[in-house]
Amino acid sequence: MKKAVAGIVVFEDKILIGKKVIKEGHFLSGRWHIPGGHVNKNESERNALLREIKEETNLDIKIIKKICRYEIPENDVVVSWYLCSTKSSKTTPGDDLDKIDFVKKNNVIKECDQRAVRLWPKEIFDYFTT
Numbered sequence: 437m438k439k440a441v442a443g444i445v446v447f448e449d450k451i452l453i454g455k456k457v458i459k460e461g462h463f464l465s466g467r468w469h470i471p472g473g474h475v476n477k478n479e480s481e482r483n484a485l486l487r488e489i490k491e492e493t494n495l496d497i498k499i500i501k502k503i504c505r506y507e508i509p510e511n512d513v514v515v516s517w518y519l520c521s522t523k524s525s526k527t528t529p530g531d532d533l534d535k536i537d538f539v540k541k542n543n544v545i546k547e548c549d550q551r552a553v554r555l556w557p558k559e560i561f562d563y564f565t566t
Contacts, residue, residue, distance in 0.1 A: 445489065452536065456469065501519050504516075
């Protein structure tokens with residue numbers, strides 16, 4: 437199974453979301469989601485998350501805690517979810533993001549693509565609904 441990471445990045449009570457560039461064949465092509473990405477061989481999950489968020493948003497983040505680990509067998513991937521913070525909302529879309537926004541916590545589920553939301557573990561869904 438491949439390893440991936442996702443980061444719930446908080447800034448002033450808002451959550452970072454990104455819009456994936458249009459890329460043929462990617463299920464999130466042109467859609468909003470929680471940023472993250474794959475863990476490279478010989479890379480720790482934490483280093484992968486720091487790298488991915490930096491590449492996608494040009495933000496430096498602080499990892500607060502690991503929320504959960506969730507297997508998605510149909511995609512042959514296991515995703516580790518982390519809660520993070522950042523000291524700035526000044527972002528620049530990079531790597532595979534077209535746009536970036538910070539939205540209120542209670543709007544994240546509505547703003548993110550429902551195909552992505554359906555793949556979230558209960559712990560993440562609960563985080564955004566409580």
